[in-house]
Structure formats: structure tokens, C-alpha cells
Amino acid sequence: DAGVIQSPRHEVTEMGQEVTLRCKPISGHNSLFWYRQTMMRGLELLIYFNNNVPIDDSGMPEDRFSAKMPNASFSTLKIQPSEPRDSAVYFCASSFGDISAQYFGPGTRLTVT
Amino acid sequence: DAKTTQPNSMESNEEEPVHLPCNHSTISGTDYIHWYRQLPSQGPEYVIHGLTSNVNNRMASLAIAEDRKSSTLILHRATLRDAAVYYCILREGNTPLVFGKGTRLSVIA
Numbered sequence: 001d002a003g004v005i006q007s008p009r010h011e012v013t014e015m016g017q018e019v020t021l022r023c024k025p026i027s028g029h030n031s032l033f034w035y036r037q038t039m040m041r042g043l044e045l046l047i048y049f050n051n052n053v054p055i056d057d058s059g060m061p062e063d064r065f066s067a068k069m070p071n072a073s074f075s076t077l078k079i080q081p082s083e084p085r086d087s088a089v090y091f092c093a094s095s096f097g098d099i100s101a102q103y104f105g106p107g108t109r110l111t112v113t
Numbered sequence: 114d115a116k117t118t119q120p121n122s123m124e125s126n127e128e129e130p131v132h133l134p135c136n137h138s139t140i141s142g143t144d145y146i147h148w149y150r151q152l153p154s155q156g157p158e159y160v161i162h163g164l165t166s167n168v169n170n171r172m173a174s175l176a177i178a179e180d181r182k183s184s185t186l187i188l189h190r191a192t193l194r195d196a197a198v199y200y201c202i203l204r205e206g207n208t209p210l211v212f213g214k215g216t217r218l219s220v221i222a
Contacts, residue, residue, distance in 0.1 A: 031207055042212055043157070045211070091156050099206065102149075
């Protein structure tokens with residue numbers, strides 16, 4: 001299995017631009033999680049889905065952030081408009097069933113100038 | 114709120130065992146103890162998890178205190194590739210992981 005796939009791996013954009021991060025979970029997994037990592041705040045959950053349905057989006061910073069999971073094999077995290085404080089590494093993870101391990105992708109390093 | 118307490122950093126010599134402690138005095142009966150690690154420039158990686166009994170897998174062993182208020186992750190022979198930040202996390206069911214600051218493990222050749 002290829003593992004969790006994220007694209008792009010690196011994104012540099014200017015403030016005010018729209019940014020879309022993509023994630024393909026491991027085939028057969030039914031839960032998908034978006035996390036963000038910064039030096040100041042560490043790793044924190046943004047949103048997670050069970051069976052393509054958003055369960056908890058309380059970690060989404062503000063209305064500029066939105067996430068979708070149109071099917072079991074694809075999810076997007078969109079930031080519009082982007083701001084310099086959004087610069088971070090964004091990780092996607094997937095899992096199957098209760099108490100199971102979460103498998104993380106390699107992350108997308110976002111830099112907003 | 115931090116539910117686990119770990120030392121900020123630890124150091125080990127290569128090929129020696131490493132014991133990484135974690136305190137979780139407010140653990141509930143349904144919380145599983147999970148360990149993840151994050152190597153430099155990579156995403157977190159699952160290591161091991163347990164509920165009450167000690168657990169072993171190819172990566173590590175997890176020793177859980179009888180009262181479940183603490184646990185220890187054991188790497189039997191540390192290698193340079195084990196240098197990472199190790200996170201001890203309490204988790205109930207298929208819920209998101211709540212990461213603390215973890216323990217930064219340095220391995221000396």
C-alpha cells in the first residue's frame with residue numbers, strides 16, 4: 001500500500017491567495033483527520049471525518065478554512081484567503097475501526113508570504 | 114488540558130535500552146495508552162498502544178503500571194534512527210489524537 005498521500009508537498013503563496021491541500025487516505029480506511037503543526041502550537045487537530053461525514057471541526061481556526069471529503073478516497077483542505085500566520089505543516093491521517101492506529105501522510109509545508 | 118506528562122528530553126547511547134516514561138494520573142477506565150513518534154521532517158508514526166496489560170511488537174514494548182497511572186515505552190536497543198520526538202497519548206475509541214510536547218530522544222553513537 002502506498003500509505004496516505006498528500007499533495008503538494010510544499011506550497012509557497014502570497015497572502016490573500018487561495019490554497020488547496022489534498023489528501024488520499026489509505027484504501028479501506030473510514031476515518032480521516034487533518035492536523036496542523038507549528039513551532040508555537042505543536043500538533044493540533046483541525047477537523048476529522050468518519051465515513052466521509054465531518055464529525056468535529058472545532059479545531060478549524062476560522063471561516064477562512066474549509067474541508068471536504070466528497071468520497072472515501074479524497075479530501076481537501078482549503079484556505080481562502082491565506083495569511084502569513086497560516087504557515088505550518090499540514091498533516092492528513094487515516095484509520096479504520098476503533099482504537100486503531102492512525103497513519104500519517106508526509107505533510108504539506110505551507111509558507112504564506 | 115494536558116492529560117499526560119513526559120520529560121522534555123532524554124538521551125541514550127546507541128544499542129542500549131531506552132525507557133521513556135509517561136504519567137497519566139487522571140486516566141479513565143476506557144482510555145487506551147498510545148505512543149507515537151515523529152522523526153525529523155516526517156509525519157507522526159504509530160508505535161504501540163495498550164489498555165491494561167503489557168504489550169510487545171516489533172518496534173517496542175509498552176509497560177503499564179498496575180494502577181494505570183503511568184506507563185513506560187521501552188526501546189530494547191536504540192539506534193540512531195530512533196532519534197525522534199515520542200508522544201504518549203490517551204485515547205478513547207476512534208477519536209483524534211491530542212498531542213502534547215512529547216519527549217525528544219537523542220541517540221548518541
